[in-house]
Structures are given as structure tokens and as C-alpha cells.
Amino acid sequence: MDCFRSSLSHSWIYPTVILCLFGFFSTMKPSAPFLVAFLSGPDKNLTSAQITNEILPVWTYSYLVLLFPVFVLTDYVRYKPVIIIQGISFIMTRVLLLFGQGVKAMQAVELFYGLATATEVAYYAYIYSVVSPEHYQRVSSYCRSVTLVAYTAGSVLAQLLVSLANVSYFDLNVISLASVILAFLCSLFLPMPKKSIFFHAKPSKEAQTSPSTEAVVSGSQEAGAPGCTEKKPTSEILTVSGSLDAGQLSSPRPSNVIVRVFVQWFQDLRECYSSERLFYWSLWWAFSTAGFNQVFTYVQVLWDYKAKNSSIYNGAVEAIATFGGAVAAFEVGYMKINWDLLGELVLAVFSVVSAGALLLMHYTDSIWACYAGYLVFKSGYMLLITIAVFQIAVNLRLERYALVFGINTFLALVIQTILTVIVVDQRGLHLPISIQFLVYGSYFVVIAGVFLMRSISIIYSAKCLRSSAPSQSPAEPHPEEPRDVIIKTRL
Numbered sequence: 001m002d003c004f005r006s007s008l009s010h011s012w013i014y015p016t017v018i019l020c021l022f023g024f025f026s027t028m029k030p031s032a033p034f035l036v037a038f039l040s041g042p043d044k045n046l047t048s049a050q051i052t053n054e055i056l057p058v059w060t061y062s063y064l065v066l067l068f069p070v071f072v073l074t075d076y077v078r079y080k081p082v083i084i085i086q087g088i089s090f091i092m093t094r095v096l097l098l099f100g101q102g103v104k105a106m107q108a109v110e111l112f113y114g115l116a117t118a119t120e121v122a123y124y125a126y127i128y129s130v131v132s133p134e135h136y137q138r139v140s141s142y143c144r145s146v147t148l149v150a151y152t153a154g155s156v157l158a159q160l161l162v163s164l165a166n167v168s169y170f171d172l173n174v175i176s177l178a179s180v181i182l183a184f185l186c187s188l189f190l191p192m193p194k195k196s197i198f199f200h201a202k203p204s205k206e207a208q209t210s211p212s213t214e215a216v217v218s219g220s221q222e223a224g225a226p227g228c229t230e231k232k233p234t235s236e237i238l239t240v241s242g243s244l245d246a247g248q249l250s251s252p253r254p255s256n257v258i259v260r261v262f263v264q265w266f267q268d269l270r271e272c273y274s275s276e277r278l279f280y281w282s283l284w285w286a287f288s289t290a291g292f293n294q295v296f297t298y299v300q301v302l303w304d305y306k307a308k309n310s311s312i313y314n315g316a317v318e319a320i321a322t323f324g325g326a327v328a329a330f331e332v333g334y335m336k337i338n339w340d341l342l343g344e345l346v347l348a349v350f351s352v353v354s355a356g357a358l359l360l361m362h363y364t365d366s367i368w369a370c371y372a373g374y375l376v377f378k379s380g381y382m383l384l385i386t387i388a389v390f391q392i393a394v395n396l397r398l399e400r401y402a403l404v405f406g407i408n409t410f411l412a413l414v415i416q417t418i419l420t421v422i423v424v425d426q427r428g429l430h431l432p433i434s435i436q437f438l439v440y441g442s443y444f445v446v447i448a449g450v451f452l453m454r455s456i457s458i459i460y461s462a463k464c465l466r467s468s469a470p471s472q473s474p475a476e477p478h479p480e481e482p483r484d485v486i487i488k489t490r491l
Helices: 002-009 013-027 032-042 046-054 057-076 080-099 100-118 119-127 134-163 169-187 205-209 212-224 233-238 246-250 257-271 276-307 314-334 341-362 367-393 398-424 432-473 481-490
Strands: none
Touching: 013 134, 013 169, 032 046, 032 134, 032 169, 032 276, 032 314, 046 057, 046 100, 046 276, 046 341, 057 080, 057 100, 057 119, 057 276, 057 398, 080 100, 080 119, 080 169, 100 119, 119 134, 134 314, 205 481, 257 276, 257 398, 276 341, 276 367, 276 398, 276 432, 314 341, 314 367, 341 367, 341 432, 367 398, 398 432
8 A cells, every 4th residue: 555655656646636636725715806895894894095005015015025035945945845835824814814803914914925926936836846747738737727727616606605695705715714724735745856946956867978969959959948049059059958057068066056056047047038039028928917916906996996886796707707818828729820920919919908908997987897898808918928928938948937937927026016116005106096007007008019119120120031032042041040940840
């Protein structure tokens, strides 16, 4: 029996199932769509101004402060301890939400929720340390899909309980507490990884045996991760290949493992962001995610303001929006688009749509129009962020993708914090909730304008390139041709 358990724990199925159960129960919180209604109701009796300007901003600030140290700690302690901390944070969030009273207690709720959000990186990185690379795509799909299913299920359950069974918001929080306790118990059964991406990575055979140039190039191409930038000469590929460390070839590596990892991070990030294409996709990711987080955080306050005395259907709207976003994200895999040429035009067009949806939410007095605007906004964002993740990840090794994802998320939080301080916080403009959404709509107008100009420039340059191509000698291919071939075969 012990042998059976040991073999099961070392297979990819066991940790995937346990992690998916953790993801489901930690995300399946029926109270989430009605958080603001609960805080402003008789249980907590907080005003809209207290919720908007004093309580909700604490999540943004705590998330920003905790993200980087948690990112480093997560890899250093090999994920499982951080996942357990995430489970404890969710429990503390629900306990304080249920039994705490006053602004200070609710600020503590947001502080623990910021810690839970920051530790989310462990959930998505853990599986890569316990399964073999041939299972990466499958387990990544499972782990991400289960959270969408859980959030949709929680939202549907919440709406049914509120509308049909007349269940109180307090009882919804009790159900959520039971769910996150189950998530915490699941985290205890996760096997402890023997390696991690950065601090406890296993040295590759290539790094130990000093292979020939052809072997390095072949190995990196087979792995599907030859680097971040355009195709390089053979001598340069050695310095950015996943098999060899750039520091090994150019300078002695620092003896301290922590210093060595940070030096390697800096070298990898400099190499990745030197690609103009990756840089602009990352830029859109950071700015749009910041705007989405602001809308997601404060939209319930707007709904509460627009609904007045009418019935609220927050749970149904969140469920439909999440399902619509999941369907839109699924459709990305079947889109036949030249992303190099038209990708930034797509970003610009959908950013215009997002801006229009947010401006509708500002100007309308109808809660139903407000709901419709949110459905369009969230579905569009989930579609585009899926495209952005794919475009950034397609030419990155796992280590570099984790770094770029972390840096993009951190930049998004910095931008979101600036928005919070200026628009929401009492020390800033302290704008009413409806005016805030006018600001967010204008914010996406600016994003759309920047990427529209970029897309026009790209399309015009490509047109000029094609018109000048016949004048070149066949023996002298255009310098861009190798990169075009690589991108077409990868995408």
C-alpha cells in the first residue's frame, strides 16, 4: 500500500488532482459577487465612501508590497509552503469578514486578501516542478480551467441562493469559509517538490558536458524555447540558449546562490525586453491588467450605486462574464491571424470596445446597461489577455516566462497603485464612483490610441517592405526573412 501511494505521488496525476481541488475550493466563493452588498448591509453597516476610499484600496497596496518578496520566497521554499500560506490567508480573510466589525477590521481583511493574491504565483508555478515537461500543456490547462469553472459555479450558486432561497449574505460567507477550509486541507496533501525553477533547478546535461554548437541549437529548438528575440548567429545562440548560462561564458558566476539567481534574472530580463515585439505586448499586458483590476475591484460599488432599490443580479452577471471570457479565450486557439502584422491592431480595436463599455457604465442610469457593459468589458479583456500570454510565451523558456509574467504583474500593480492613489484614495482626488469609471474609460481610450498608432506604423512598414522586395537580388534575402519564417512556423 505504501509503495502504491509513493508511486502515485510521483506521477503527474496525483499532484495535478490535488492542486486542481485546491484551486477549485479556493476560488469557489459564493460571497464574492455580493461583497460590497454585504459590507454596506446591516451586518457591517459601512458607507459607500468607507468601502471605496478606505477599505478596498488596502488590497492594492498590500498586493504591491508583498508581490516581489513572495515571488522570491515561493521559488526558494519550493512552492508548497507558500500554497499552504495562501490557504491560511483565505481562511483569515473569511473569518475576519464574518466576525470583524468596523473599518480597521475590514482593512485587515483586504491585507490578508492581498497576501492570498500575492501567493497565487505558487499555485501556477508548483505544477511545473513536480511533472515532466511533456505534461506541461495539459496540467496548465487543467489548473487554469478549474479556477474559471469554480468562479462560475460560485457565482451561479450565489445568485440562486439569494434569488430563490432568500439566503443572507452572511450565510454566503459561511459557505465560502467552508470552501477555503477544504482548500487548505487539500494543500496539506500536495507532495513536496524536490526542485524549483530558479533556486533549486537541476543542472541540465548540456551545461555539464559543453556540447557542440549544433547540439545546443538543436536542443533548444526541440524544446520550443530558443530565446526571446530574433534569430541570432550560431555564436550568439550559445549565450541565450536554455542550455547554457550567459554568465558562464562571459564572466565567473557569483558563488552565492541568491546573488547568482538575481544576476541571471537581470540578464534574462534584459535579453527578453530587448525584443520590441515582446516589449509592447508586455506593455499592453501591464496597463490593461491595471485597468481591469481597478474595474473588477470597484464595479460592485458602481452596481450598488446604479441599482438603487432594484434587485441585484451580481452573481449571474459574474457567471456569464466569466463563462463568456472562457469561451472567448478558447476561441483564440482557432484564430487564423498574422499576429506580427495585425496583433497590435487587434489590441487597439478591443481597447476601444473596452473604453466604450466603461463609458457606457458611467453615462447610463440603467443597471441592466451597466451589467451589459461589464459583460463586454470582462469578456474582451479575457480574450486579449489570453492572446497576450500566448504571444509572450511562445518564444520563451519556462524560467523566462515566469520572470516576464512576474515583472509584468508587478508593473501592472505599480500602475494600479498610481491609479488608486490619484482617483480613489482620500489623499488623492477622492472621486465619486461614477466619475471613477469615466476616468477608467478615458484610460482605455489612451491605450487604444497608442496601439492604434503603433499598428498603423507596423502595417505601413510592412507595406513598404513588400513594395521594395522585388528590387532586391534573390541571392541577398532581406534581413527580416529569417525572423518571418521562424514566427510563421511557431505560430
